[in-house]
Amino acid sequence: MSKGKLGLSFLTAFALMLVFSMVAMAATAGVVNLKATVDNAGVLKATWSADTATGVTGYTVTVKKASDSTVVDTQTIATTSYTFNVDSNTIYNVEIKTNGGVNDTMTSTLSGVKYRYNNLTTSTDKDNALDNANHTGKNVTTNDGSKVGDVIKSKGMVKNDGTTGNHRTHGEYQNNTNSCASCHQTHTGASKSLLFKDGVYNTCTACHDGTLGFYNVFEPSNAGTFGGTHQGNMSVHLADGSVQIKAAPGGNGAANTGSWVNEFNCASCHSPHGSYSDRLLHYNPNGMGLAKKADGGIGIKGGTVYSFGSLPTTASVTDSNFIAVKGKASDFGLVAADIDGAVPADTTVITVFEKSGTSWVKSSNPWLYGYVYGSPKNYYTRFYKDFGTDVDGQMKAVDDGKGGKDYVYIADFHDNELGNSEINFGKGFIYSKTTYLDDVKTADVGRAYTVDLDLQEIARFGSVATGVPIFKSNVNSLFDGTKAGAGVQMSNYCAACHTDYLAKSGSATGTFSQAYRHTTNSDSYTCVRCHYAHGTDVTVMMDSHGEKIADLTKVGGAFEGNTAKATDYLLDKNPSSALKRYTNMSVCWGCHTDSKAEQLKNTSSYKDDNDPHGLEAQPVVETPVNTTNGEMNQ
Template identity: 30%
Template sequence: MRNFMFFLFFGLILGVVTSTAFAAQIRVGQDYGPTPKYFNADDKAYYPAEIYLPNETNPARYRIHSNYSRNTDACAACHATHTAVGETLLQWGTVYDTCMACHDGTISTTYNVQEGEIGANGKPTYGGMFGIGNEPFLSNHLVTGAVKIFAAPGGNITGNYETYDVPDQGQGKMWDITFGCESCHSPHGLGGNARILNPNVNAYSLVNYKTNFSLKKVTEGNETFWVALSSGNSFDSTAKNAYQWVRSYPYLKGTKVYFDGTEKVEGVDYELSNSQGYTKIKVLQGNPATITASFYPALQVAMTITNYLDGDNTSQSPDSETVIHVKGINAFCGACHTDYNTENVYKDSTKSEPNGSSDLLNGKYTEAYRHQVGFNVADFEQYLPNSNMAYELRGGKKFMTCLTCHYAHGVSQSFWEKTLEGNWFPEAKSYWGTLPLVEIAGSSALKRAPNMATCETCHRKGPASEGYTANSAGSTPGNNRDTPVNPSFPLTRVDNTLCQKCHEKIYTGWLQTKHANLRGDRVDCQDCHTGGSEHVKSPSGTYMDSISELNYQQQVAKCAGANCHGNTSDSLANMDYNNDTISFVDSSTPQVREHVSSKHYNVGAMTCTTCHNPHGVIKHNNQTYELKYQPNSLCAFCHDLGEFAGAFNWEDYMPPVPRAAVNGAAYHLHSFTYKEANFPGWLDSDH
């Protein structure tokens, strides 16, 4: 009885502490809301009042994306079995939103990929940063779901895409796939590496599905097992020249093993293990003379990571995180940037390393002369730390990879300031000093240093040209740095169908919006994104300005332009709604100006696109909304709605009321200021 009373008392106390937030996550009116983006590293997981992360203060000991135990609770960090607001049972609306729920800095004890920092101490991440869009000289992999993979530089621009037809996934194509975080990372750790890199980038494993593949019998010490050799005629345990199979859901039906032509059952006839970074089959019963298999081969990337998730902020600390790749990164990048991976180019086939790609036209989809990758960097090794450049360590030798010159996620001026002139990397700080970190050579292109500095780091043309002044009768050469200016050539508009080729998902969504269906001059891509003509010629962000790069005041002002939402005025100073009278700030001002006078603008710094989606609509209860989420759920992102116990209705606070436009037409647009003093509380540290 005493134990019962204790647990009853504990339950009541917990209910008092969490019931409000619990209700906010469970029900918002008739809708379900996302888990609040709130986290306090106190080792108390108040899920769903905050993001669920076991062992909050030390997630290095609990890797939420890998090492699943049989009684794992990791799934609850991202998925909701019966109350999800996103497809595939996600607790947030999209894959990008789900990843950024934690990795935008909200979870202070893990990687902040938005700023490119490790935990709270701030060591720059190995992969770089994504940014929010308005950082100086920002370039990044666009993982928001805005482009298809075929838009990758060095990718398949032919429109003739490789296809697959496999047991688990059916029919499909490479390249015609939306690009996002999940394109490079497997959130469930299927790749078997410490960066959860995806073993099936751009449908690689599906297109290369192996059937009736003969396995090789291997005996090492007292152990006998079978492997599928990826190269050579014998197994090398050091090189690990055996395929790793992609397995688990949804790769189950296509994985089959046959003893002497008869299909066998895993766990009964054989044991299948990926624990060594490759797949090996151990026979449990029987003595087969041959084993064949059908399987999905993985893109294998191997690395060593020391001091995982340690972002110690002392520059001389030997204990902070260090990453060294040992296998596969060029092939991994080359799954999308295929023509840029010259590791398989041999002008002289008698040499053991790739060579000649700068002298020999090469490429699968486009032909060009390209910089070599995959060669030994011994001649340049001493200079690589000057610009914080990386390498792949294989068999004691260091080889050039895509990541020697580029970061995987992205860069900006602020990231260069940390990695080149900050206190984290002493060799780089000594080399760079206080040189200006300004990109003038076009896009910063995810480069480890601005302009062509990574070229100069290894090729060292500066020292070679010393003596110019002495050998030129004392004349001084001009400054070799220009000042970046706006292009002098005109940036003209292009047809929207050109945008559609790469941004099909966004284009299709935009077609459903009012912007796309206005009579006369509709609002199209380049009303908000300028520079279309140059963007089509060179698909980068160099000349492509987006409204999202402006601050919140400028963004709202853009929408409030005289030719847009600024030309619709409210002709009613007062309006009755549910027996209440709504009084507007100024009866002669457009709705957008009412927004500027509201708390949403002045306290929340909210723009139009904080809630509205210019690239698509949602349909709910026979209504179509140009919003990012269902209306009540959208409010739950910022407001604690638990006090309403399921009865909250957004229209009680922001009712749609008739307004008269200058052309005399009537529009129903919601009010921003009605009852705003009574808005539910903000989700903040007072939970």
């Protein structure tokens, strides 16, 4: 047989094999999109997508205890949904089997189903079932912390300093990192960002539903919960990509349109690759680190570069709260160690000042490195020289020092390659040991958002000493003055999307709509004093005393032992998507305990120095310790 005939026969056989393989794959589709939850009443609910193969007559549902595989229920049904009363304190595995047809007895199993405030637990329906060498995403449906070593790919790696340790999943990567494989698959990804699940939300929640002991966004915390029940007036930040950022109430959907039309998901608020803030809060939420004040942002676009010795008054600068300032390193208090060993007094520096009352102070915000794709690249942070215009009214071209011509900039990230200047993004300044920056006239500066919270470490699985560490914020620190500036930082961050809601009481405000607004721009009165970041329902809401269902039903509580009455008491009468910490309008009563109405005094409120009509001091809401097992309770 000739080579040509052999090749043709081989290709024909291979094509036939592919056809049969595709038929076989189609015939084994089975049940897909399986989801299961256990609600507040202990009702296990499972749903799935119908198997469309010919001859399927129904499904057999089997529920087993995860601990010992004891079967607690088996039913054969014709529909694609199932409910059964279970123990809310037990973890279950749910198996769905097809009956009849070419897919007879094909199964889909969801492991680790438990009472978690009605969140949709992680399943394989958002996966493409393709494995890689790092086994990215393996065992992410096991939510008891026992499989921690199977998902993080960096255990025992040699650290940059030569010691052995574990890499971080989000940011601060080592030079020999393998942490990327915790989320990404180079050749077998399920979504366009090479994520192992389909989309940002599904990838994040694969681990952050309690898997491995990571922070569980579906359980009550000081960020609220994504997993509230509709019966409990659920209100959540819809971070599953179903809405665009421009849906934010009080936002300026017309400005900075490139970001406002993006889908809203976990990465809209959190930066998976590292952050300058606690909680991995994004350094450039909604692109507002680049946008001007008029668009609700904190960036500088085409701003004048002022000399240190001739600063304008703060009142004269109305289009921005920030200005670029040029001077010597010594003017800004920089020392040789800050500037790579340069002599500070002889080093030209450009940095950013921000308004502080009637004065200018040096900003501590880092600068953003990056660029808008295009030709030429438009860098977030760059500095311009006024080159004048040519006969056609266009900016004159100048030699860029690399054999080409540039029209628009004098300095950006690449000038470090030529030794002209260098940007210290982390510390927020650019410097040159020559005169290269002396004739800079204007600047674009992308500035990072920073939020510094007061965090306390807890352990979700096992004891505090041996459990897997995760972190949770002490919400009181955001407004009780123990962390100065934290409340303002948080409100500024929220205002990256809710641009109109950053306000001070007393006058009609709002760049994009006019209204009188409650103060939100102080440490005492901040967005998160009244609202959760993730979401809310009756299980996390409080009354004006700061009491939740657990407080009301404990021994000596207002509804001792009666969860039903406590739930009715805390149900919001007009539920909305407001992410409220307090039911109804009790957040108002919690602060305004001494009403201005002459005959109306809150005689049952808590007492402090400003509330002579209260009974006792407002308690600090904190995470209690369960002394029976050493764990931190919710």
